Each structure stands twice: as structure tokens, then as C-alpha cells.
Amino acid sequence: MRKYGLAIRQSSLPSDLLQWIQSRTAPLNKSGEVRQPLEPLAIPGPSGTLFIRYCECSSVFILMFEERAASFSPSTLIDLGLTRRESEILCWVAQGKTNPEIGTILGISPRTVQKHLERIYARLGVENRTAAAGRLWELTASEP
Numbered sequence: 001m002r003k004y005g006l007a008i009r010q011s012s013l014p015s016d017l018l019q020w021i022q023s024r025t026a027p028l029n030k031s032g033e034v035r036q037p038l039e040p041l042a043i044p045g046p047s048g049t050l051f052i053r054y055c056e057c058s059s060v061f062i063l064m065f066e067e068r069a070a071s072f073s074p075s076t077l078i079d080l081g082l083t084r085r086e087s088e089i090l091c092w093v094a095q096g097k098t099n100p101e102i103g104t105i106l107g108i109s110p111r112t113v114q115k116h117l118e119r120i121y122a123r124l125g126v127e128n129r130t131a132a133a134g135r136l137w138e139l140t141a142s143e144p
Helices: 015-024 074-079 084-094 099-106 110-124 129-141
Strands: 041-044 048-057 060-069
Touching: 015 048, 074 084, 084 099, 084 110, 084 129, 099 110, 110 129
Parallel strands: none
Antiparallel strands: 041 048, 048 060
16 A cells, blocks of 8 residues: 555554545445445556455445556557567566566566667667656556
């Protein structure tokens, strides 16, 4: 939850989350037995979105957390002039992977990953992996 800006305390929920629950608690249905489901709370983060669902049954409530990694369209990256391999590498960089991790995933050496990154930086007009990932987020944030 810290990754998504929610302060964690040992014995209580973050105040932002408590306010959401209190403001969104649905009224009982006509028979007074079941509450209507709430829309999940979606909190965007650095590498995806955290969805929080609230369920209530017999005065007990359950919070379900689901983290969805961001997905990037290869066509968007190819439209930027990146190769398929460069697109793969940039997607892994945006998910926080290191060069050795990316090399292991793709079956190439960390040095080869670095060479691809150098070409990516030049094509995107950035100087480092953080800026490249940020540029990717900017470009994909406007996609439907």
C-alpha cells in the first residue's frame, strides 16, 4: 500500500481508505439483508493500479486488494521508432526490472540490454532509464 501512497499503521487502516469506506458505504437493499456492491477504489501508482474492493456481510467487512501491472501497447512503442526488442526492454524497465533481470528474462546479456537502452534513450530523447520509463508512461497514459 505504501507504493500507492497509503500510509500504513500497525493497528488501523490508512485514513484515506477509511474515508473511502465511510463515504461509499451503500444503504441496505429493500429487504434489509444485503448491501449493494461498491465500485472499487482505483489508485494509480508507479507501475500499475491498485484496486481495492469492499465487501460486507453480517456486519463483517472484507477488503480485497488487486494490483494490476500497467500494460503497454507494442504498437505505440513501434510507432516511436523502437524495434520489437527495444519495446520489450523498455516495458521491462518501466516495470522496475534491472539490466541483469531483463537479460535473464529475454535470454540476453546485461551488456546487450544496456546497448539496447542506449539506442532507446537516443530515440526517445532522454538520458536515463527513469526518464525513458517516464516517457513511456506519458505516451501510454493517453491511450484508450
